[in-house]
Amino acid sequence: MSEQTGLLKSSLSKKYLMAISGLFLILFLTQHFIINLLSVFSAEAFNNTSHFMGTNPLIQFVIQPILIFGVVFHFVMGFLLEKQNRAARPQKYAFSNPSANSTWMSRYMILSGAVIFWFLALHFYDFWFPEINTKFIQGDMSGLSIDGNFRYHEELIHKFTNPIRVSIYILAFIFLSLHLLHGFQSAFQSLGARHPKYTPCIKNLGTLYAVAIPLGFAIIAIYHFFSH
Amino acid sequence: MKLLLKIWRQKNANTQGKLVEYVVDHVSPDMSFLEMLDVLNENLVDKNEEPIAFDHDCREGICGMCSLYINGRAHGPQTGVTTCQLHMRSFKDGDTIYIEPWKANGFPVIRDLVVDRSAFDRIIQAGGYVSVNTGAAQDANCIPVSKQDADKAFSAATCIGCGACVATCKNASAMLFVSAKVSQLALLPQGKIEAKDRVLNMVKQMDTEGFGNCTNTGACEIECPKGISLENIARMNREYLVATLSSEK
Numbered sequence: 001m002s003e004q005t006g007l008l009k010s011s012l013s014k015k016y017l018m019a020i021s022g023l024f025l026i027l028f029l030t031q032h033f034i035i036n037l038l039s040v041f042s043a044e045a046f047n048n049t050s051h052f053m054g055t056n057p058l059i060q061f062v063i064q065p066i067l068i069f070g071v072v073f074h075f076v077m078g079f080l081l082e083k084q085n086r087a088a089r090p091q092k093y094a095f096s097n098p099s100a101n102s103t104w105m106s107r108y109m110i111l112s113g114a115v116i117f118w119f120l121a122l123h124f125y126d127f128w129f130p131e132i133n134t135k136f137i138q139g140d141m142s143g144l145s146i147d148g149n150f151r152y153h154e155e156l157i158h159k160f161t162n163p164i165r166v167s168i169y170i171l172a173f174i175f176l177s178l179h180l181l182h183g184f185q186s187a188f189q190s191l192g193a194r195h196p197k198y199t200p201c202i203k204n205l206g207t208l209y210a211v212a213i214p215l216g217f218a219i220i221a222i223y224h225f226f227s228h
Numbered sequence: 229m230k231l232l233l234k235i236w237r238q239k240n241a242n243t244q245g246k247l248v249e250y251v252v253d254h255v256s257p258d259m260s261f262l263e264m265l266d267v268l269n270e271n272l273v274d275k276n277e278e279p280i281a282f283d284h285d286c287r288e289g290i291c292g293m294c295s296l297y298i299n300g301r302a303h304g305p306q307t308g309v310t311t312c313q314l315h316m317r318s319f320k321d322g323d324t325i326y327i328e329p330w331k332a333n334g335f336p337v338i339r340d341l342v343v344d345r346s347a348f349d350r351i352i353q354a355g356g357y358v359s360v361n362t363g364a365a366q367d368a369n370c371i372p373v374s375k376q377d378a379d380k381a382f383s384a385a386t387c388i389g390c391g392a393c394v395a396t397c398k399n400a401s402a403m404l405f406v407s408a409k410v411s412q413l414a415l416l417p418q419g420k421i422e423a424k425d426r427v428l429n430m431v432k433q434m435d436t437e438g439f440g441n442c443t444n445t446g447a448c449e450i451e452c453p454k455g456i457s458l459e460n461i462a463r464m465n466r467e468y469l470v471a472t473l474s475s476e477k
Contacts, residue, residue, distance in 0.1 A: 011401075011441045012431055012468045081441050085399035088333045088440030094236070094247050095326035097300030098398060102445035107398055109443065186444040192466030194459060 014081060019187035021074040026184065026209070028067055033213050036220050039156055047150035051143040054131065054152075075117055082110045105182040112179035119172035126159055160224035169221050173214040180210035229255040229321040233268065235280055236328040241336040241344075247326070257317035261304060262287060262294060264316055265327075281340040287312040289453065292388030295395070296341060297328040302392035302451045310390060310453045330391050332400035333438035347437040348389050348405060354433035355426035356409045358418050377415045384411040386454040393448035393456075399440030404448040406434050407464035408456045414467055424471035431468055 035053065039046040053059055098107055105112070134140050145151035160166055184206030188194065193202070230253045238245025252268045259267070262284050269279035285293035294311040298304035304314040319325060327341065335343040385408075393404035410427050413419030419426070442461060449458045 009435075010431055010468075011435050011439075012465060013472065015441060015465070016469065085401075085440040085443070088400040088438060089331055089398075090333055091245075091331050093297060093300065093328055093331055094234075095300045095328070096297075098447065100301055100305075101396060101447040101450040102398070106443060106445035182444070189444045189458065189462055190442070190465060192462045192464075192469060194462035 011084075014077060015190040018074065018077055018081065019190035021070050021077070022183050022187045024070045025074060026180070026187075028070070029213060033216055036217065039153060040220055040223055043153040046156070047143075047152050050152035051150060054135065054143060055141055071120070075113070078110065078113050103182065105178045106186070109179060109182060112175045115172060115175040116179060119168070119175075122165075122168065126165070127155075130155075157224045157228045160221055161228060163225065166221050166225045170218045173218045173221075176217075177210050177214040180214070181207060184209055229257060229316060229319070229323075231255055231264075231319065231322070232324045234324065234326045235341070237280070237340050238329075238337050240339060245337065245340075247328075255316050257315065259316045260287065260312055261296070261298070261314040261316065262312050281338075281342045283342050284312060289313045290388060292390040295330050295343065295390060295392070297326075297330060297395055299326050302330070302396040303390075303453055307450060308453060308455055310388075313453075330395035332391075332394045333440075334400065334402065335391060335394060343391075345389070345391050347439075348391065348402070350437065351402070351406055351430055351433045352409060355422070355429040356413070358413055359422060360418075371417050373416060380459075381412050381415040384408045384415070384456065384460055387412075387452075387456050388454060390453065392451050392453060394439060396447045396451040397440065397442075398445060398447070399443055401442045401448075402434050402437070402439040403442040403461050403464070404452060404456055404458075406430055407460035410464045410467060411460040414463065423467060424475045425477065427464060427467040427471050428475060428477060431464075 035046070035049050038049055143150050143152065145154060185203045188199070188202050193199075230251065233250045233252060234247045235250060236245050237248045250268055250272075252264065252271070255264050255267065262282070265280065265282055272279045283293045283295055285291040287294075289310045289312060292310075294303075296303065296311045298311065298314070303309060303311045305318055306314055329335075329337055329341045330343045330345075331337075332343075334347040335345055338344050387405060387408035389405060391402075391405070394400050394402050397403075410430060413426065414423050444458070444461075446458055449456065
Protein backbone atom coordinates (compact mmCIF):
# COMPACT_ATOMS: atom_id res chain seq x y z
CA MET A 1 0.00 0.00 0.00
CA SER A 2 1.47 3.32 -0.99
CA GLU A 3 1.45 6.27 1.37
CA GLN A 4 -0.93 8.10 -0.97
CA THR A 5 -3.67 5.49 -0.73
CA GLY A 6 -2.96 5.18 3.00
CA LEU A 7 -3.81 8.84 3.48
CA LEU A 8 -7.36 8.33 2.25
CA LYS A 9 -7.76 5.41 4.61
CA SER A 10 -6.44 7.16 7.70
CA SER A 11 -8.78 7.86 10.59
CA LEU A 12 -7.93 11.57 10.49
CA SER A 13 -8.59 11.99 6.77
CA LYS A 14 -12.03 10.44 7.25
CA LYS A 15 -12.77 12.95 9.97
CA TYR A 16 -11.65 15.86 7.75
CA LEU A 17 -14.03 14.66 5.04
CA MET A 18 -16.84 14.25 7.58
CA ALA A 19 -16.22 17.79 8.83
CA ILE A 20 -16.00 19.37 5.36
CA SER A 21 -19.15 17.62 4.11
CA GLY A 22 -20.93 18.56 7.35
CA LEU A 23 -20.01 22.24 7.02
CA PHE A 24 -21.11 22.15 3.39
CA LEU A 25 -24.49 20.76 4.45
CA ILE A 26 -24.76 23.51 7.08
CA LEU A 27 -24.30 26.09 4.30
CA PHE A 28 -27.00 24.37 2.25
CA LEU A 29 -29.33 24.29 5.24
CA THR A 30 -28.88 28.04 5.69
CA GLN A 31 -29.95 28.85 2.13
CA HIS A 32 -32.83 26.35 2.40
CA PHE A 33 -33.99 28.11 5.54
CA ILE A 34 -33.82 31.57 3.94
CA ILE A 35 -35.94 30.42 0.98
CA ASN A 36 -38.45 28.75 3.32
CA LEU A 37 -38.66 31.95 5.32
CA LEU A 38 -39.71 33.81 2.16
CA SER A 39 -42.80 31.59 1.99
CA VAL A 40 -44.06 33.15 5.22
CA PHE A 41 -43.60 36.76 4.13
CA SER A 42 -44.28 36.71 0.38
CA ALA A 43 -45.76 33.97 -1.78
CA GLU A 44 -44.55 35.84 -4.85
CA ALA A 45 -40.94 36.08 -3.65
CA PHE A 46 -41.03 32.39 -2.67
CA ASN A 47 -42.44 31.42 -6.08
CA ASN A 48 -39.87 33.46 -7.99
CA THR A 49 -36.95 32.15 -5.96
CA SER A 50 -38.19 28.55 -6.20
CA HIS A 51 -38.58 28.87 -9.95
CA PHE A 52 -35.08 30.28 -10.27
CA MET A 53 -33.59 27.51 -8.08
CA GLY A 54 -35.56 24.84 -9.92
CA THR A 55 -34.74 25.92 -13.47
CA ASN A 56 -31.30 27.57 -13.33
CA PRO A 57 -28.96 25.16 -15.17
CA LEU A 58 -25.97 25.96 -12.90
CA ILE A 59 -28.00 25.13 -9.77
CA GLN A 60 -29.78 22.13 -11.30
CA PHE A 61 -26.89 20.44 -13.06
CA VAL A 62 -23.79 21.56 -11.14
CA ILE A 63 -24.71 22.54 -7.58
CA GLN A 64 -27.54 20.02 -7.07
CA PRO A 65 -25.38 16.97 -7.98
CA ILE A 66 -22.64 18.27 -5.64
CA LEU A 67 -25.25 18.62 -2.89
CA ILE A 68 -26.61 15.11 -3.45
CA PHE A 69 -23.07 13.75 -3.42
CA GLY A 70 -22.39 15.67 -0.17
CA VAL A 71 -25.51 14.25 1.49
CA VAL A 72 -24.84 10.66 0.39
CA PHE A 73 -21.15 10.95 1.29
CA HIS A 74 -21.88 12.30 4.79
CA PHE A 75 -24.32 9.44 5.46
CA VAL A 76 -22.16 6.66 4.04
CA MET A 77 -19.00 7.88 5.78
CA GLY A 78 -20.92 8.33 9.03
CA PHE A 79 -22.08 4.72 8.97
CA LEU A 80 -18.62 3.43 7.97
CA LEU A 81 -17.02 5.33 10.85
CA GLU A 82 -19.66 4.00 13.24
CA LYS A 83 -18.93 0.43 12.09
CA GLN A 84 -15.19 0.92 12.64
CA ASN A 85 -15.74 2.55 16.01
CA ARG A 86 -17.89 -0.33 17.21
CA ALA A 87 -15.22 -2.79 16.10
CA ALA A 88 -12.68 -0.88 18.20
CA ARG A 89 -14.42 -2.17 21.33
CA PRO A 90 -15.61 -5.72 20.64
CA GLN A 91 -16.24 -6.49 24.33
CA LYS A 92 -18.54 -3.91 25.91
CA TYR A 93 -18.31 -2.81 29.54
CA ALA A 94 -20.73 -4.52 31.94
CA PHE A 95 -21.27 -1.17 33.66
CA SER A 96 -20.63 2.20 32.09
CA ASN A 97 -21.46 5.78 33.06
CA PRO A 98 -20.84 7.86 29.92
CA SER A 99 -23.09 10.75 30.95
CA ALA A 100 -20.48 11.63 33.59
CA ASN A 101 -18.08 12.88 30.96
CA SER A 102 -19.85 13.58 27.66
CA THR A 103 -23.09 14.94 26.24
CA TRP A 104 -25.89 12.77 24.83
CA MET A 105 -25.63 14.60 21.50
CA SER A 106 -21.95 13.81 21.07
CA ARG A 107 -22.47 10.09 21.78
CA TYR A 108 -25.55 9.58 19.64
CA MET A 109 -24.63 11.40 16.40
CA ILE A 110 -25.34 8.14 14.56
CA LEU A 111 -28.88 7.99 16.01
CA SER A 112 -29.72 11.64 15.24
CA GLY A 113 -28.13 11.14 11.82
CA ALA A 114 -30.25 8.04 11.16
CA VAL A 115 -33.44 9.91 12.10
CA ILE A 116 -32.47 12.70 9.68
CA PHE A 117 -31.82 10.04 7.01
CA TRP A 118 -35.37 8.66 7.32
CA PHE A 119 -36.77 12.17 7.43
CA LEU A 120 -34.92 12.98 4.19
CA ALA A 121 -36.54 9.95 2.58
CA LEU A 122 -39.96 11.41 3.45
CA HIS A 123 -38.88 14.91 2.46
CA PHE A 124 -37.67 13.70 -0.96
CA TYR A 125 -40.93 11.78 -1.42
CA ASP A 126 -42.85 14.95 -0.56
CA PHE A 127 -40.98 17.52 -2.65
CA TRP A 128 -37.96 16.37 -4.60
CA PHE A 129 -39.35 13.34 -6.47
CA PRO A 130 -42.58 15.13 -7.58
CA GLU A 131 -40.41 18.06 -8.73
CA ILE A 132 -38.09 15.80 -10.75
CA ASN A 133 -41.14 14.01 -12.16
CA THR A 134 -42.84 17.25 -13.29
CA LYS A 135 -39.72 18.82 -14.75
CA PHE A 136 -37.69 16.03 -16.24
CA ILE A 137 -40.13 13.14 -16.84
CA GLN A 138 -43.23 15.08 -17.88
CA GLY A 139 -40.99 17.83 -19.28
CA ASP A 140 -42.98 20.71 -17.78
CA MET A 141 -40.37 23.36 -16.96
CA SER A 142 -42.86 26.23 -16.80
CA GLY A 143 -43.39 26.00 -13.03
CA LEU A 144 -47.05 26.94 -13.61
CA SER A 145 -50.18 25.28 -12.28
CA ILE A 146 -53.41 24.88 -14.28
CA ASP A 147 -54.63 28.34 -13.31
CA GLY A 148 -51.54 29.93 -14.86
CA ASN A 149 -49.86 30.96 -11.57
CA PHE A 150 -46.63 29.57 -10.12
CA ARG A 151 -47.36 26.29 -8.34
CA TYR A 152 -44.55 26.26 -5.72
CA HIS A 153 -46.16 28.13 -2.82
CA GLU A 154 -49.46 26.32 -3.34
CA GLU A 155 -47.71 22.92 -3.28
CA LEU A 156 -45.81 23.87 -0.14
CA ILE A 157 -48.85 24.88 1.91
CA HIS A 158 -50.78 21.87 0.62
CA LYS A 159 -48.15 19.56 2.15
CA PHE A 160 -48.44 21.23 5.54
CA THR A 161 -52.19 20.72 5.94
CA ASN A 162 -51.66 17.20 7.29
CA PRO A 163 -51.03 17.26 11.10
CA ILE A 164 -49.20 13.91 11.03
CA ARG A 165 -46.75 15.15 8.41
CA VAL A 166 -46.19 18.40 10.34
CA SER A 167 -45.55 16.38 13.55
CA ILE A 168 -43.02 14.14 11.79
CA TYR A 169 -41.25 17.19 10.38
CA ILE A 170 -41.08 18.81 13.83
CA LEU A 171 -39.72 15.61 15.38
CA ALA A 172 -37.05 15.48 12.68
CA PHE A 173 -36.14 19.13 13.35
CA ILE A 174 -35.56 18.25 17.02
CA PHE A 175 -33.08 15.54 15.99
CA LEU A 176 -31.52 17.93 13.47
CA SER A 177 -30.98 20.37 16.32
CA LEU A 178 -29.36 17.66 18.49
CA HIS A 179 -27.14 16.65 15.57
CA LEU A 180 -26.06 20.25 14.95
CA LEU A 181 -25.51 21.02 18.63
CA HIS A 182 -22.53 18.68 18.52
CA GLY A 183 -21.74 18.63 14.82
CA PHE A 184 -21.24 22.35 14.19
CA GLN A 185 -18.43 22.91 16.69
CA SER A 186 -17.07 19.37 16.28
CA ALA A 187 -16.38 20.01 12.57
CA PHE A 188 -14.01 22.84 13.46
CA GLN A 189 -12.19 20.69 16.03
CA SER A 190 -11.80 17.89 13.46
CA LEU A 191 -10.19 20.33 11.04
CA GLY A 192 -7.84 21.55 13.76
CA ALA A 193 -9.45 25.01 13.91
CA ARG A 194 -9.14 25.62 17.62
CA HIS A 195 -7.84 28.77 19.24
CA PRO A 196 -8.51 30.40 22.61
CA LYS A 197 -9.58 33.58 20.81
CA TYR A 198 -12.19 32.26 18.42
CA THR A 199 -13.20 28.75 19.64
CA PRO A 200 -15.62 30.10 22.31
CA CYS A 201 -17.22 32.19 19.55
CA ILE A 202 -17.54 29.13 17.24
CA LYS A 203 -19.13 27.13 20.07
CA ASN A 204 -21.65 29.88 20.84
CA LEU A 205 -22.42 30.40 17.17
CA GLY A 206 -22.87 26.61 16.78
CA THR A 207 -25.34 26.47 19.67
CA LEU A 208 -27.25 29.47 18.32
CA TYR A 209 -27.39 27.96 14.82
CA ALA A 210 -28.38 24.51 16.11
CA VAL A 211 -31.32 25.96 18.03
CA ALA A 212 -32.39 28.81 15.74
CA ILE A 213 -32.42 27.08 12.34
CA PRO A 214 -34.39 23.91 13.27
CA LEU A 215 -36.70 26.03 15.43
CA GLY A 216 -37.20 28.36 12.47
CA PHE A 217 -38.02 25.43 10.15
CA ALA A 218 -40.52 24.13 12.73
CA ILE A 219 -42.17 27.54 13.13
CA ILE A 220 -42.55 27.88 9.34
CA ALA A 221 -44.21 24.43 9.17
CA ILE A 222 -46.54 25.29 12.06
CA TYR A 223 -47.33 28.69 10.51
CA HIS A 224 -48.46 27.10 7.25
CA PHE A 225 -50.45 24.46 9.13
CA PHE A 226 -52.45 27.04 11.08
CA SER A 227 -52.70 29.77 8.46
CA HIS A 228 -54.30 27.61 5.78
CA MET B 229 -16.59 -0.13 55.52
CA LYS B 230 -18.08 -3.25 53.99
CA LEU B 231 -18.25 -3.39 50.21
CA LEU B 232 -19.64 -5.66 47.53
CA LEU B 233 -17.20 -5.86 44.62
CA LYS B 234 -18.15 -7.10 41.17
CA ILE B 235 -14.81 -7.80 39.55
CA TRP B 236 -14.08 -8.85 35.96
CA ARG B 237 -12.23 -12.19 35.95
CA GLN B 238 -10.73 -13.54 32.77
CA LYS B 239 -8.10 -16.26 32.46
CA ASN B 240 -6.48 -14.88 29.30
CA ALA B 241 -7.20 -13.07 26.03
CA ASN B 242 -8.70 -16.20 24.46
CA THR B 243 -11.25 -17.05 27.13
CA GLN B 244 -14.53 -15.38 28.00
CA GLY B 245 -14.47 -13.20 31.08
CA LYS B 246 -17.23 -12.60 33.61
CA LEU B 247 -18.05 -10.52 36.65
CA VAL B 248 -17.47 -12.32 39.96
CA GLU B 249 -18.80 -11.03 43.28
CA TYR B 250 -16.60 -10.57 46.34
CA VAL B 251 -17.36 -9.07 49.74
CA VAL B 252 -14.56 -7.17 51.43
CA ASP B 253 -14.90 -6.04 55.04
CA HIS B 254 -12.94 -3.74 57.39
CA VAL B 255 -12.00 -1.32 54.62
CA SER B 256 -10.58 1.94 55.98
CA PRO B 257 -11.68 5.15 54.22
CA ASP B 258 -8.00 6.17 54.24
CA MET B 259 -6.96 3.19 52.11
CA SER B 260 -6.21 3.77 48.45
CA PHE B 261 -8.30 1.78 46.00
CA LEU B 262 -5.33 -0.49 45.24
CA GLU B 263 -4.73 -1.11 48.97
CA MET B 264 -8.35 -2.21 49.22
CA LEU B 265 -7.67 -4.70 46.40
CA ASP B 266 -4.50 -5.82 48.25
CA VAL B 267 -6.67 -6.63 51.27
CA LEU B 268 -9.07 -8.60 49.08
CA ASN B 269 -6.18 -10.51 47.49
CA GLU B 270 -4.71 -11.37 50.90
CA ASN B 271 -8.10 -12.78 51.89
CA LEU B 272 -8.25 -14.79 48.65
CA VAL B 273 -4.72 -16.19 49.18
CA ASP B 274 -5.67 -17.17 52.76
CA LYS B 275 -8.61 -19.11 51.31
CA ASN B 276 -6.35 -20.74 48.68
CA GLU B 277 -8.13 -18.92 45.87
CA GLU B 278 -6.48 -17.28 42.87
CA PRO B 279 -5.77 -13.59 43.65
CA ILE B 280 -7.03 -10.93 41.24
CA ALA B 281 -4.41 -9.71 38.78
CA PHE B 282 -4.20 -5.91 38.44
CA ASP B 283 -1.53 -3.49 37.23
CA HIS B 284 0.28 -1.13 39.60
CA ASP B 285 3.75 0.24 40.19
CA CYS B 286 4.64 3.63 41.71
CA ARG B 287 1.33 4.13 43.53
CA GLU B 288 1.84 7.88 43.48
CA GLY B 289 0.18 8.78 40.17
CA ILE B 290 3.20 9.19 37.93
CA CYS B 291 4.03 5.83 36.35
CA GLY B 292 0.85 5.21 34.36
CA MET B 293 0.65 1.51 35.27
CA CYS B 294 -2.58 1.40 37.24
CA SER B 295 -5.82 1.39 35.31
CA LEU B 296 -9.29 -0.02 36.21
CA TYR B 297 -12.74 0.97 34.98
CA ILE B 298 -14.49 1.63 38.30
CA ASN B 299 -18.28 2.05 38.44
CA GLY B 300 -18.36 2.87 34.74
CA ARG B 301 -15.53 5.41 34.75
CA ALA B 302 -11.80 5.24 34.02
CA HIS B 303 -9.80 5.58 37.28
CA GLY B 304 -13.07 5.83 39.23
CA PRO B 305 -15.42 8.65 40.18
CA GLN B 306 -12.83 11.38 40.90
CA THR B 307 -11.28 13.46 38.13
CA GLY B 308 -7.59 14.29 37.83
CA VAL B 309 -6.42 11.20 39.69
CA THR B 310 -5.18 7.74 38.85
CA THR B 311 -6.64 4.66 40.55
CA CYS B 312 -3.73 4.55 43.02
CA GLN B 313 -4.61 8.12 44.09
CA LEU B 314 -8.28 7.24 44.53
CA HIS B 315 -9.18 6.73 48.18
CA MET B 316 -11.92 4.62 49.67
CA ARG B 317 -13.42 7.75 51.23
CA SER B 318 -14.90 8.35 47.78
CA PHE B 319 -17.24 5.40 48.48
CA LYS B 320 -19.81 4.67 51.17
CA ASP B 321 -20.25 1.69 53.46
CA GLY B 322 -22.41 -0.93 51.74
CA ASP B 323 -21.62 0.31 48.20
CA THR B 324 -21.47 -2.03 45.23
CA ILE B 325 -18.42 -1.33 43.07
CA TYR B 326 -17.98 -2.62 39.52
CA ILE B 327 -14.32 -3.12 38.60
CA GLU B 328 -13.43 -3.89 34.99
CA PRO B 329 -10.27 -3.77 32.88
CA TRP B 330 -9.83 -1.22 30.05
CA LYS B 331 -11.81 -2.68 27.14
CA ALA B 332 -10.54 -1.93 23.67
CA ASN B 333 -9.48 -3.81 20.58
CA GLY B 334 -6.02 -2.22 20.95
CA PHE B 335 -5.73 -3.35 24.60
CA PRO B 336 -6.25 -7.14 24.78
CA VAL B 337 -6.82 -8.56 28.27
CA ILE B 338 -3.83 -10.50 29.61
CA ARG B 339 -5.52 -11.65 32.80
CA ASP B 340 -8.37 -10.34 34.98
CA LEU B 341 -7.84 -6.57 35.18
CA VAL B 342 -4.48 -6.50 33.40
CA VAL B 343 -4.43 -5.41 29.75
CA ASP B 344 -1.63 -5.32 27.20
CA ARG B 345 -0.87 -1.64 26.49
CA SER B 346 2.16 -2.31 24.29
CA ALA B 347 0.23 -0.78 21.36
CA PHE B 348 1.16 2.58 22.94
CA ASP B 349 4.85 1.58 22.91
CA ARG B 350 4.64 0.75 19.20
CA ILE B 351 2.98 4.12 18.48
CA ILE B 352 5.87 5.87 20.31
CA GLN B 353 8.41 3.77 18.39
CA ALA B 354 6.77 4.87 15.14
CA GLY B 355 7.68 8.52 15.69
CA GLY B 356 7.56 9.73 19.29
CA TYR B 357 11.23 10.63 19.46
CA VAL B 358 13.74 13.29 18.43
CA SER B 359 16.93 12.34 16.58
CA VAL B 360 19.99 14.00 18.12
CA ASN B 361 23.47 14.09 16.62
CA THR B 362 26.21 12.52 18.69
CA GLY B 363 28.93 14.70 20.17
CA ALA B 364 29.01 17.20 23.00
CA ALA B 365 25.62 18.58 23.96
CA GLN B 366 25.26 22.25 23.04
CA ASP B 367 24.25 24.84 25.57
CA ALA B 368 20.50 24.58 26.14
CA ASN B 369 20.15 28.36 25.91
CA CYS B 370 21.35 28.28 22.27
CA ILE B 371 17.84 27.23 21.20
CA PRO B 372 15.26 29.89 21.97
CA VAL B 373 11.89 28.53 23.13
CA SER B 374 9.05 30.81 24.18
CA LYS B 375 7.73 30.31 27.70
CA GLN B 376 4.24 29.74 26.29
CA ASP B 377 5.38 26.94 23.95
CA ALA B 378 7.55 25.40 26.66
CA ASP B 379 4.57 25.32 29.03
CA LYS B 380 2.27 23.78 26.41
CA ALA B 381 4.88 21.16 25.52
CA PHE B 382 5.35 20.37 29.20
CA SER B 383 1.59 20.04 29.74
CA ALA B 384 1.38 17.60 26.83
CA ALA B 385 4.41 15.71 28.17
CA THR B 386 2.69 15.07 31.50
CA CYS B 387 0.72 12.28 29.75
CA ILE B 388 1.63 9.08 31.57
CA GLY B 389 0.27 6.78 28.88
CA CYS B 390 -2.17 5.00 31.23
CA GLY B 391 -4.79 4.53 28.49
CA ALA B 392 -7.74 6.08 30.37
CA CYS B 393 -8.53 8.09 27.23
CA VAL B 394 -8.95 4.88 25.21
CA ALA B 395 -10.87 3.20 28.00
CA THR B 396 -13.38 5.99 28.39
CA CYS B 397 -13.84 6.87 24.70
CA LYS B 398 -17.01 5.39 23.23
CA ASN B 399 -14.94 4.56 20.13
CA ALA B 400 -11.87 3.32 22.07
CA SER B 401 -9.90 6.02 20.26
CA ALA B 402 -6.29 6.73 21.22
CA MET B 403 -6.34 10.26 19.82
CA LEU B 404 -5.67 12.06 23.12
CA PHE B 405 -2.61 9.94 23.87
CA VAL B 406 -1.19 10.17 20.34
CA SER B 407 -1.90 13.90 20.11
CA ALA B 408 -0.15 14.56 23.44
CA LYS B 409 2.91 12.68 22.22
CA VAL B 410 2.84 14.48 18.86
CA SER B 411 2.35 17.87 20.56
CA GLN B 412 5.08 17.61 23.19
CA LEU B 413 7.64 17.36 20.37
CA ALA B 414 5.96 19.41 17.64
CA LEU B 415 5.85 22.48 19.90
CA LEU B 416 9.62 22.54 20.48
CA PRO B 417 12.33 23.50 17.96
CA GLN B 418 14.09 20.16 18.41
CA GLY B 419 10.96 18.32 17.36
CA LYS B 420 10.10 20.42 14.33
CA ILE B 421 12.71 18.77 12.08
CA GLU B 422 10.90 15.42 12.02
CA ALA B 423 7.42 16.81 12.64
CA LYS B 424 5.79 15.73 9.36
CA ASP B 425 7.07 12.15 9.36
CA ARG B 426 6.30 11.86 13.06
CA VAL B 427 2.61 12.69 12.82
CA LEU B 428 2.09 10.60 9.67
CA ASN B 429 3.82 7.55 11.13
CA MET B 430 2.25 7.76 14.57
CA VAL B 431 -1.28 8.11 13.19
CA LYS B 432 -0.66 5.24 10.80
CA GLN B 433 0.48 3.05 13.70
CA MET B 434 -2.50 4.17 15.79
CA ASP B 435 -4.85 3.03 13.01
CA THR B 436 -2.97 -0.26 12.57
CA GLU B 437 -3.40 -1.06 16.28
CA GLY B 438 -7.20 -1.03 15.86
CA PHE B 439 -8.14 2.05 17.89
CA GLY B 440 -11.32 3.89 16.87
CA ASN B 441 -11.88 7.36 15.40
CA CYS B 442 -12.41 10.58 17.32
CA THR B 443 -16.01 11.84 17.67
CA ASN B 444 -14.99 14.86 19.78
CA THR B 445 -17.15 13.84 22.73
CA GLY B 446 -14.49 15.25 25.05
CA ALA B 447 -14.79 12.33 27.51
CA CYS B 448 -11.03 11.64 27.32
CA GLU B 449 -10.12 15.15 28.46
CA ILE B 450 -12.39 14.85 31.50
CA GLU B 451 -11.18 11.39 32.53
CA CYS B 452 -7.48 11.99 31.84
CA PRO B 453 -5.71 11.92 35.22
CA LYS B 454 -3.24 14.50 33.92
CA GLY B 455 -5.83 16.81 32.35
CA ILE B 456 -4.41 16.59 28.82
CA SER B 457 -6.40 19.07 26.73
CA LEU B 458 -8.40 18.49 23.55
CA GLU B 459 -6.29 21.36 22.20
CA ASN B 460 -3.67 18.68 21.52
CA ILE B 461 -6.06 16.71 19.30
CA ALA B 462 -6.77 19.88 17.30
CA ARG B 463 -3.02 20.47 16.99
CA MET B 464 -2.48 16.92 15.76
CA ASN B 465 -5.33 17.36 13.25
CA ARG B 466 -3.58 20.49 11.92
CA GLU B 467 -0.15 18.82 11.88
CA TYR B 468 -1.52 15.81 10.03
CA LEU B 469 -3.42 17.92 7.50
CA VAL B 470 -0.32 19.98 6.69
CA ALA B 471 1.89 16.88 6.59
CA THR B 472 -0.61 15.06 4.34
CA LEU B 473 -0.66 17.91 1.85
CA SER B 474 3.04 18.75 1.87
CA SER B 475 5.04 15.63 2.78
CA GLU B 476 6.81 13.89 -0.08
CA LYS B 477 6.11 10.51 1.49
